[in-house]
Amino acid sequence: MTKAEEFLYKYLNNASPTGFEASGQQIWLDYLKPVVDTYFTDSYGTAVGVINPDAPYKVVIEAHADEISWFVNYITSDGYIYVRRNGGSDHMIAPSMRVNIHTDKGIVDGVFGWPAIHVRDAAKEETPSLKNIFIDVGASSKDEVESLGIHVGCVITFKDQLSDLNNKYYCGRALDNRIGGYMIAQVAHKIKESGVKLPFGLYIVNSVQEEIGLHGAQMIAHNIKPNVAIITDVCHDTTSPMYDKKQNGDFTAGKGPVLTYGAAVHKKLLDLVIGVAKKQEIPFQRAAASRSTGTDTDAFAYSNEGVPSALISLPLKYMHTTVETAHKEDIENVIKLMYEFLIQHDPAFDFRYVK
Incomplete structure (x- = not known):
């Protein structure tokens, strides 16, 4: 088992209920510290690793740490x-x-x-x-x-443990959304291992209290005041029985990350992410959100004076059960898409719709 897999099992098997995320956050930070320049936490337990902390331009990649x-x-x-x-x-x-x-x-x-x-x-x-x-x-x-x-x-x-399902899927409780914490941590490790020098500050954010109203993201967005935010969370695999694709959309585990269109998602940023996916031949799927995404994307997008934000979702079977199931290739493709976006992003890009 690789160090990344050891971290994944340790992190997913640890309990991290909403409002009581501290032990999981410590596991996550211990894994992240070797590949960031500094880190900090806030009063309610959101944890942040930072690469290039002195850079004026700030990019966030974010997941949430709490489980139901x-x-x-x-x-x-x-x-x-x-x-x-x-x-x-x-x-x-x-x-x-x-x-x-x-x-x-x-x-x-x-x-x-x-x-x-x-x-x-x-x-x-x-x-x-x-x-x-x-x-x-x-x-x-x-x-x-x-x-x-x-x-x-x-x-x-x-009481449940992460398991491997047929060598294709991870299955267990709390993949929503500690699998996101794993993915953003892997992006940071990938940046360190590649030796890439980013032209901006990167804030790897593991927020608390998403499951009861996006509260941790709201607090940390006001703290960091980023220029751009890429959020990762989970969405439903609607090929599973009992889903209505006309209502819930058409998403399949194993066919790539899901990219969401909606008011909170900045269209120019989404286009950049899609451009990277196409250039790197990373498979992806599309979703549409009505009013809000229901994820920390909304908290970042509407913070401060407005932060260009995008959502990269992992298709998940059986959400909010003890057998949440995600395809391993989707996990790797979310990591790859976030990494490739970061190493290609130009801080001079103008996100204004009207000039």
């Missing part, structure tokens, strides 16, 4: 735990899942329980919802639960 999770919301007298979402966690997939409950005393094991199929009344059968899913930690009272260090507000993540 749950909070302990209520503990019953007989020791069962009810939850609320931290981000877009899916109640439908929760029953029978194993979980880690993160406490000041350490991780406590638990399971989302569910009654057996042969004792449920099919005519009155309830589907999983926030009203009825619950966690069992093997306790028989509220006092016993609390003695384990569990209290209202403890964060909960699914």
Whole structure:
């Protein structure tokens, strides 16, 4: 296993729930530090590696570090735990899942329980919802639960590990969007290894709290005040069953990064990225966003006095589950596209639409 793969598995297998990203950010920074000139973090945990920190022209490449999770919301007298979402966690997939409950005393094991199929009344059968899913930690009272260090507000993540699927895909939880953190870190390593001297400052940004409203990106965009921002996130592979391509678009894992058109995406910057993809024969797909992209692109684009921003998305199967699945070739092509854009970008380019 290469050092990059070792980092990928360590980083993806570590829990990094929204608002509690510190341990993952430390892993990410430790991998990035050898290939950047300096780094900094902000008060809420966004981490930034910088190449050429004294350059006046600043380019950002960005991903978000947080994953969806749950909070302990209520503990019953007989020791069962009810939850609320931290981000877009899916109640439908929760029953029978194993979980880690993160406490000041350490991780406590638990399971989302569910009654057996042969004792449920099919005519009155309830589907999983926030009203009825619950966690069992093997306790028989509220006092016993609390003695384990569990209290209202403890964060909960699914117990799952990254795996290789048929030598073509990576599969696991939290590829949305720690796979983005991996990709931007690989771009920085590629720049270092190639010996390329960039004519601008490069800010490699791993933002927090995207899953609850792009908050980390909003904060760091005002801090850095970049001239250009390239954001990477995930989008849906719509060839999977149960997607309507007329509504969701037509994107296939393995056919390349997805480049988005929309108001927040600066058309001139997008054209530059597409030009690089065509020149370097990097396959890509196209998407259209209505109103907003729903990613950190929006936070950067509308920060300060407006920052030309573009979105490069990785097609992902089964988003917000424990089996998020991404094609290895797409991952490498996102890395290649960001790298090739950076080494070709001219800081003198005029992004004004009207002159």
